[in-house]
Amino acid sequence: MKVIVQRVNHAQCKVDNKITGEIANGFMLLVGFTNGDNLDTINYMVKKIINLRIMDDENHVMNKSILDTGGSILSISQFTLYADTKKGNRPSYINALNNQDAKLLYEKFNEELRKYLHVEEGVFGADMEISLVNTGPTTIILER
Secondary structure: OEEEEEEEEEEEEEEOOEEEEEEOOEEEEEEEOEOOOOHHHHHHHHHHHHHOOOEEOOOOOEEEOHHHHOOEEEEEEOHHHHOEOOOOOOOEOOOEOOHHHHHHHHHHHHHHHOOOOOEEEOOOOOOOEEEEEEEEEEEEEEEO
């Protein structure tokens, strides 16, 4: 499982010009799954994300978690995180988990996050338009 965590003060997802998810302060997550990912992988990543201390404290030092600041999450599925570009110029996605299993894990991931904070979503498998304002900029890559 790979997750790109971007600290944002605004993030939005649109599908067919309709907003499907929008948040103010928090994290915009790009989420990808591979073979072998399971509930243990999801639980590890959820704990890592909600406790990641990359939110500013009162001294503008990244010392607080999203739980400490009451932030929200916009979660976007993105199988292209598993692109393999070692051969040629056209990426291979052989390492990305198949759609059916990835969708189930993505739904479970968001369900687990919702136990701790507000989560908005994109639409799995859709052609999405994502906009965000990355603060810092702060972008962290997590992989398990």
